Amino acid sequence: MANTKLKHILESQQFDRSWIEKILFPEADQMRKMVSVAKIKPYLKDKSICLLFYEPSTRTRLSFQNAGLMLGARVAVTENAKEFSSAVKGESLKDTIRTVNALGFNAIVIRSDVEGGATEAASVSNIPIINAGDAAGQHPTQSLLDLYTIYRHFGKVDGLKIALVGDCKNSRTHRSLAYLLGKFKKITLFLVAPKEFQMRPDILDYLDRHKILYKQVPKLTDVAGNSDVVCLTRLQKERLNGQNIKFDGSGVRLTREILSQLPKNSIITHVLPRSNDFNELPEEFTNDRRIIIFKQVENGLFIRMALLKLILTP
């Protein structure tokens, strides 16, 4: 069976459904329990983890760092590998990875500034590589925590109607989540974005192949009344690379009207950070109990603890 023993964590497609439901989620539940009573077994004692971050991060970096530390690992972090590592002297990513391999580390968590960076890293690494976001590529641990958040709320994923809202084209988290949802049954996906930000063909093909029903609509009001889950995301300004696209976020922003349309038992997620410019999830709505964005963050800690344990222990 695939994934019984993880080697690297590179993209959402690599996980199969039974591993997610039977192995990963129960392990994350276990982590939650241990953290809640402040009795955490040092599963990663004598392990060293290196966090290489080539792009800014708060959530992902701090959650991997605390996840590792809570499990007893030694954690070395470079906050901005792009400027303060040998990358500035022209070192290739491959040499950096070979170096970290030689320095006694047991795993590398990498946020790359180029799509495919984590996969390139894995190509020369004898120790596990965990993709913590590779530019416009993927962010598989984020999509696993999003899925875990949905799963915990509904007790299942099959049969849900899920809206991916906002910049579907460039959001690595929307892309990664779409891949993951392809593993489940009777899902309806609403892809909510103006044309310029619609999902790329590679994902649409994947959804077709996996018989996932999807519907592309420009405005959240078109589907809000019929959605179980609304996944918001910010406009990925740093991915636009100077394209002159005018977009004020209308149609993909949470409003009072949409909140009134959304079912009582629905949930609203956001991978964070939310942006003040774009204002897709206004601060004033933060306390609506359907908005579970900081539950997601917490779930992220447990998922990453679980992944680190699964990848680093026999």
Place this chain on the structure above:
Amino acid sequence: MANTKLKHILESQQFDRSWIEKILFPEADQMRKMVSVAKIKPYLKDKSICLLFYEPSTRTRLSFQNAGLMLGARVAVTENAKEFSSAVKGESLKDTIRTVNALGFNAIVIRSDVEGGATEAASVSNIPIINAGDAAGQHPTQSLLDLYTIYRHFGKVDGLKIALVGDCKNSRTHRSLAYLLGKFKKITLFLVAPKEFQMRPDILDYLDRHKILYKQVPKLTDVAGNSDVVCLTRLQKERLNGQNIKFDGSGVRLTREILSQLPKNSIITHVLPRSNDFNELPEEFTNDRRIIIFKQVENGLFIRMALLKLILTP
């Protein structure tokens, strides 16, 4: 009684005198003893502390970090949250704080780049916030260590004549120390600065309300012969925001003349860093035994160890 259980550490005014003298200082003495024999009890085992620094720091960051580590805590640090965290993507401080709350941390030490940043952080935090300096606002742990340094030298604070020298207007440490001294009796405060850098009215009002005698003078020579404690500070260039004020530091710089005026048993403190431009405490005088600036640094370690223990243990 106030402060029997600390929730947050935000400003100097929050502490009452008896807590400082009966709880905090004895705890700091205890830390000193443990460190001196290298037998430090792991009071913070199983606690995670997050250091969020939005402005440069050596002393404060390293002292909180080593204080936490020596007490057995896990410590995650962001050296420059302004550039390398999600702040660059437009995330609000509140969301960052809510995130760190959700990631299993037990306390946040924050150096904010805006006045009031720590208080804003506390407004949404379920875990303790420790203000490690908020721009031109306050720096309460610094003023506590300054007070502790004075207290250890004289065995008391009441009745002392204390000169706050230099940029009283913008120095958060002078401001915080003035607030703290307001808790004590028969203090005489010399506020030594040219007009443009004199203490702001909020502090003067506070001193009046607390019946602290103060005298505003332009030059240290006016009061040096009569001072028990001289607190120097550098010109806060980064606070001037391009104001075109010409000030070469004359009158508020330590000189051989002032050293000869100062009483034998006086002490000279400086929150550091001292600046080479301004040269308020010339390197050549460093070994004068009244200059106890690195004793202050050491005391800062013990005070921060004590505060972390008091805030994080039952």
Place this chain on the structure above:
Amino acid sequence: MANTKLKHILESQQFDRSWIEKILFPEADQMRKMVSVAKIKPYLKDKSICLLFYEPSTRTRLSFQNAGLMLGARVAVTENAKEFSSAVKGESLKDTIRTVNALGFNAIVIRSDVEGGATEAASVSNIPIINAGDAAGQHPTQSLLDLYTIYRHFGKVDGLKIALVGDCKNSRTHRSLAYLLGKFKKITLFLVAPKEFQMRPDILDYLDRHKILYKQVPKLTDVAGNSDVVCLTRLQKERLNGQNIKFDGSGVRLTREILSQLPKNSIITHVLPRSNDFNELPEEFTNDRRIIIFKQVENGLFIRMALLKLILTP
């Protein structure tokens, strides 16, 4: 005997040969053994180490950090002391070092951005200073690991023919290694560089005084067939300070021709990073078994573990 007890590690000249062979290398072998079976004794439990890096680094920083952590030490790191420490406020290096001394740390590992930085640091430090590279000055722990790599391969250093190739003028690692090799017997040194990048007179004088035979040649092909060890290095662009020197690396770059000239039992080292511009050690040759550049990195970990233990334990 010199070096029986280390105080600081500042320059390669300070070590004597018998200490290197009888104390340091066996200790490094011991570390290798412990790491290989994942049973590392916590020799540095209760020790705090501060890593102050004023210039970018991956290898050296991560190897000191993991070396310290694996031995049980607490390690505090500043990735970019130049921008995010009090250095930006004009603090002198001496005050920073005095501060770290006062904060309960037991050793400082410093990468300075000025030649002589580590020695200046040691002049005011009561705790050990370890030079992790001081601009165009020295990098003694690198040269010790280079020597250890040579020693492990040949079982000796005496009598070897060693080519130092590339920017001999500015490479602190070539300079440091030349100093170290001066301790051994019957060494032949080939200094392979165009005139503008030849070794400076201070090193040549040292080699003369220590009766080391050396030969200055412009091209590696002149000596490749006769070399036991080839030490490559990149062009230190950041040391040129805008000098308008045109140099494309021809003559000091590894080529297929040179690989065919080099003896079967020779080794090729590189302190890394290798540069893509200069291309002195092309990626395509990485798997030639004489190229042991990542063995060097691994040896660096063991040497630094050994040094930390020797300098911090009785």
